[in-house]
Amino acid sequence: MENRQPRYFANTLPDYVESAREEGEGEKGEGEGERGEPEGGKAPAKRDPSMTDMPRGGGGGEGIRFPSSQDFMQSGATLKDDIVHRTWTAVDRTVRDPFMYTGTLGTALLCLKSYQVTGNENDLKTCLDIVDASAAASLRAKLVVTFLCGHSGIYAVGAVAAHYSKDQRRFNRYINLFNEVASERALAAGPEDGGMGMPYELLYGRAGFLWSALYINRHCGDGTIPLSTTGAVIEAIISGGRAGAANTGWPLMYQWHGTRYWGAAHGLAGIMQVLMHFPLSPSAEEDVKATLRLMIRNRFPSGNYPSSEGKSRDLLVHWCHGAPGVAVTMVTAASKYGPQGEGAEFLQAAVEAADVVWERGLLRRAGLCHGVSGNAYVFLSLFRATGEKRHLHRAQAFATFLRDRGQELIRTGKMHGGDRPYSLYEGVAGFSYLWLDLCQPENSRFPGYELF
Numbered sequence: 001m002e003n004r005q006p007r008y009f010a011n012t013l014p015d016y017v018e019s020a021r022e023e024g025e026g027e028k029g030e031g032e033g034e035r036g037e038p039e040g041g042k043a044p045a046k047r048d049p050s051m052t053d054m055p056r057g058g059g060g061g062e063g064i065r066f067p068s069s070q071d072f073m074q075s076g077a078t079l080k081d082d083i084v085h086r087t088w089t090a091v092d093r094t095v096r097d098p099f100m101y102t103g104t105l106g107t108a109l110l111c112l113k114s115y116q117v118t119g120n121e122n123d124l125k126t127c128l129d130i131v132d133a134s135a136a137a138s139l140r141a142k143l144v145v146t147f148l149c150g151h152s153g154i155y156a157v158g159a160v161a162a163h164y165s166k167d168q169r170r171f172n173r174y175i176n177l178f179n180e181v182a183s184e185r186a187l188a189a190g191p192e193d194g195g196m197g198m199p200y201e202l203l204y205g206r207a208g209f210l211w212s213a214l215y216i217n218r219h220c221g222d223g224t225i226p227l228s229t230t231g232a233v234i235e236a237i238i239s240g241g242r243a244g245a246a247n248t249g250w251p252l253m254y255q256w257h258g259t260r261y262w263g264a265a266h267g268l269a270g271i272m273q274v275l276m277h278f279p280l281s282p283s284a285e286e287d288v289k290a291t292l293r294l295m296i297r298n299r300f301p302s303g304n305y306p307s308s309e310g311k312s313r314d315l316l317v318h319w320c321h322g323a324p325g326v327a328v329t330m331v332t333a334a335s336k337y338g339p340q341g342e343g344a345e346f347l348q349a350a351v352e353a354a355d356v357v358w359e360r361g362l363l364r365r366a367g368l369c370h371g372v373s374g375n376a377y378v379f380l381s382l383f384r385a386t387g388e389k390r391h392l393h394r395a396q397a398f399a400t401f402l403r404d405r406g407q408e409l410i411r412t413g414k415m416h417g418g419d420r421p422y423s424l425y426e427g428v429a430g431f432s433y434l435w436l437d438l439c440q441p442e443n444s445r446f447p448g449y450e451l452f
């Protein structure tokens with residue numbers, strides 16, 4: 001259905017070149033004193049002056065002069081204000097879609113990010129106002145347990161924002177609401193319940209519930225949501241994965257609507273990403289690692305990953321399906337198992353996936369889920385894991401492309417701005433979030449997927 005034009009812009013942005021011209025980028029203030037890896041030499045700058053969709057090099061020479069941290073912050077804050085206006089104040093603070101992926105909770109998370117970067121208390125207050133209204137509106141919706149598409153995301157962001165605003169009463173209210181979700185029986189139901197139970201994946205299933213618990217604990221303190229709450233859900237995901245893997249050759253496998261997905265949104269990459277943050281039994285730990293190794297062994301020759309088991313077309317380079325989401329999970333695995341040791345193979349896989357994202361990830365779509373803003377996070381993730389400036393360069397290049405040309409490409413129909421154009425996961429809120437993260441790349445995290 002999208003075959004009329006290529007899914008992505010040919011990437012003629014200059015790749016990182018190790019050179020003496022680093023002063024041009026030095027204004028960002030980070031990266032100095034990093035290991036000077038020789039990898040720049042094998043990736044010569046590719047420039048095509050006829051490619052008018054590309055940001056122009058700043059002053060010629062080796063490549064782009066990127067915006068400063070201050071410029072990224074300004075752009076991110078200005079767009080954030082516009083998004084708050086369009087999704088909140090201009091619609092009389094009414095909430096139609098209260099959830100993260102396409103709804104008002106995405107605006108709330110963007111405000112929280114802005115607060116974290118700028119310290120502006122007004123952003124924190126707006127975040128809480130939106131969360132309160134979203135929570136009220138969500139009572140009309142059927143219970144979904146996840147962070148990105150469901151109720152636990154509302155309660156998790158509410159608890160975290162209340163924690164930062166030192167509002168104990170509100171914090172308790174949101175933790176209580178979260179615990180009500182946690183008491184949903186289907187969350188911990190075992191595989192003996194067959195395929196009729198709750199899904200396991202990130203967007204609508206149990207992994208997405210666990211991510212909310214992780215998010216709360218990271219911000220409000222370990223044990224805020226104790227293992228006594230999450231442990232049975234973890235067990236159910238492991239045993240469900242083993243049962244689902246029967247006769248497949250995989251250690252763990254899951255289905256969502258009858259398909260064995262590999263990607264971050266509905267499949268293995270997302271589920272493994274969540275499991276790796278919890279204490280696991282040695283055998284479960286081995287199953288997670290073996291699952292990731294099997295994904296690497298069975299990826300496409302290009303380094304990209306199938307969207308689901310048996311898919312033979314090397315097509316999608318999205319966070320939801322394909323190399324970007326898998327790459328972030330591989331970075332998590334590398335960090336967990338030691339990038340110099342057992343985790344080295346995962347780091348290598350992430351680097352190779354990132355090359356695919358660089359080549360084919362400048363998508364004709366805007367958002368985090370299947371757009372350029374999400375794909376930029378692959379490079380940020382690798383930058384944090386390795387300290388190598390090459391990865392930061394690539395993230396800055398994608399972010400600069402969006403900053404210079406994104407809105408115009410959407411306006412002229414060359415880039416799809418999302419069915420919900422101001423949403424976090426489909427729309428331009430992803431731009432704003434990314435630019436705010438570019439102010440402090442070492443603190444960046446893919447929202448809803450990487451823990452800060």
Ligand SMILES: [Zn+2]
Pocket residue numbers: 265318319320321369370
């Ligand atoms: Zn997507």
